[in-house]
Amino acid sequence: MNSPRSILHVDMDAFYASVEQRDNPELRGKPVIVGGTSGRGVVAAASYEVRKFGVRSAMPIRRALTLCPHAICVRPRMRRYAEVSAQVFAIFNDYTPLVEGLSLDEAYLDVTASLGLKGDPLHIARDIKQRIAIETALTASVGVAGNKLVAKIASDLDKPDGLTVVTAETLQTVLDPLPVRRLPGLGRKKGEQVHAAGLTTLGARTRRRHRRSARHR
Numbered sequence: 001m002n003s004p005r006s007i008l009h010v011d012m013d014a015f016y017a018s019v020e021q022r023d024n025p026e027l028r029g030k031p032v033i034v035g036g037t038s039g040r041g042v043v044a045a046a047s048y049e050v051r052k053f054g055v056r057s058a059m060p061i062r063r064a065l066t067l068c069p070h071a072i073c074v075r076p077r078m079r080r081y082a083e084v085s086a087q088v089f090a091i092f093n094d095y096t097p098l099v100e101g102l103s104l105d106e107a108y109l110d111v112t113a114s115l116g117l118k119g120d121p122l123h124i125a126r127d128i129k130q131r132i133a134i135e136t137a138l139t140a141s142v143g144v145a146g147n148k149l150v151a152k153i154a155s156d157l158d159k160p161d162g163l164t165v166v167t168a169e170t171l172q173t174v175l176d177p178l179p180v181r182r183l184p185g186l187g188r189k190k191g192e193q194v195h196a197a198g199l200t201t202l203g204a205r206t207r208r209r210h211r212r213s214a215r216h217r
């Protein structure tokens with residue numbers, strides 16, 4: 001058997017929108033959409049204030065403005081986001097060389113070999129969140145687990161500014177009740193098909209297998 005690993009998935013909260021709100025105080029507490037300013041194109045990022053209206057990333061701006069007509073559209077400043085991203089990734093690299101970036105604002109960190117030196121995974125996760133807060137004045141959500149998939153699911157469970165640890169002991173309790181759409185990479189269409197097939201939660205298949213094995217007993 002493989003020896004247990006400790007993986008962190010760190011995901012900045014509403015990254016582009018949060019950078020804009022940090023840099024422009026007049027945007028703080030307001031519904032901010034980062035994306036085209038002419039009413040065309042799609043939402044690149046949505047602040048938490050605008051998400052309350054149902055606005056999501058990748059949604060056409062036109063639709064977003066129907067949902068929230070008073071939203072403030074801000075043109076993306078990719079060079080700025082890349083600068084902040086470099087600051088955040090420099091923090092990650094202080095904890096492990098095994099950093100796998102997924103985008104400017106998201107990465108897996110394998111801290112298995114760092115544990116003795118830097119404390120347990122929970123301690124490392126808290127430390128990283130605190131350093132991000134101090135050094136960038138932004139928040140991140142972190143998932144801690146024994147593999148990348150579960151760490152990624154976990155980082156999404158307590159957003160924003162979240163920290164969720166899933167151990168081998170709590171794995172099923174945490175994952176089983178989650179809706180299937182929580183599975184990264186499933187996609188909306190495939191998710192609907194899986195849902196239509198009666199598998200509404202991540203635990204659905206597991207339960208059916210349990211029933212079957214009980215019958216055979």
Ligand SMILES: [Mg+2]
Pocket residue numbers: 011012013014015105106
């Ligand atoms: Mg993010």
